[in-house]
Amino acid sequence: MVRQPYLKKGSWNRDEDQKLIAYITRYGIWNWNEMPRFAGLQRSGKSCRLRWVNYLRPNIRRGNFSREEEETIIHLQKTLGNRWSAIAARLPQRTDNDIKNYWNSRLKKRVIVESNNSASSPTETKSSVEENSSDADSSMMLGIFLDSDTPGMHDFAEIAADTTFFPSGSNLSVPVDDHYSMAMDNYLVSYWEILSFLEQPQMIEGLDCEAISQNSQQWHSHHQQYYDPLHDFWVSPLIL
DNA sequence: AAGCAAGACAACCGCCCCGGC
């Protein structure tokens, strides 16, 4: 009988985030179910995927939706329904989970109120965005700046180069939005921490990182995957 | 200051789709 390895649930901690970021940055996304084991994470593949897609991957904008984004979501929800991934595809840098949460917590009520109001009087409901108008300035990004010469790093470097998110000359992100800053403080990963992590693969507890590297490469080779420098990930070519 | 309610959001669960065999 094969014993099912213990799989942790619940909130991710900083250490787990670091491991996932470092692993994906180094080896790319090749198999979500196998990846946690090689990355030294006691998480399910699904959990890792969710964490990466909704939270850790580069170029995600968080918090404070602009008025245009709100209107777009409302419009698309009317036309597409609750197809959050389709809606997210039309809102760059937003995740479907974020949009879904935002809709459920705010927009749905607002739309209901407005539709009720429009039936009686056409007074406009005050947008929450008007109170948080500087959406770009107050956006929250996971702050990582890494050497753009390192495979998988140029997205991070692009974020770092964006002065909207980072103070000029700083390698480390500083979240502008206090609300998110407090909530996310535990998750901020500094340049130096990531870099030292990458330089010291033996930090992955109890795992032979050389073997991991070889196994990953063997897997890539076996599954005919190739590194795509454009997208910074391993890809499976279509063989027709 | 403490307790409670509501809001916000991260994460999980279950289902479905698709491709490979």
Place this chain on the structure above:
DNA sequence: AGCCGGGGCGGTTGTCTTGCT
């Protein structure tokens, strides 16, 4: 054609934060 595994999606839940009394 049917089965299986991986990945994606939407709904829901759990937990933390905030605001009010």
